[in-house]
Amino acid sequence: MKPHPPNNNDTPLERDIAIHIFSASAAMVGVCLTVISIAQTFTRSELVRSFVDDVLAVNALVFLCACLLSYWALRTRSIRRMHRVESAADIVFLVGLAGTVVACGMIVWAATA
DSSP: OOOOOOGGGGGHHHHHHHHHHHHHHHHHHHHHHHHHHHHHHHHHHHHHHHHHHHHHHHHHHHHHHHHHHHHHHHHHHHHHHHHHHHHHHHHHHHHHHHHHHHHHHHHHHHOOO
């Protein structure tokens, strides 16, 4: 069964999702950079600190990609392209969130060890 093509009624909702991804991913870039400095202060293990720094730096780039993809989705005129780019931005954003959870878990684990 083929999925039905997006209709014009879906456009405002899809644009709302892209706007939320755009603003949240831009904020998460700042969060990643802030947590890097916090990890430097509270993490005793040099190995964990280095790993957390690397994960958070990559996450900042992942969130930047999500931000750029959602901006592209907002600027495109093709409904079909907007749906594809917005889906990609959504997936990239969720990958970034998962990486942030891993980094925060490592900070907590290193602080209790």
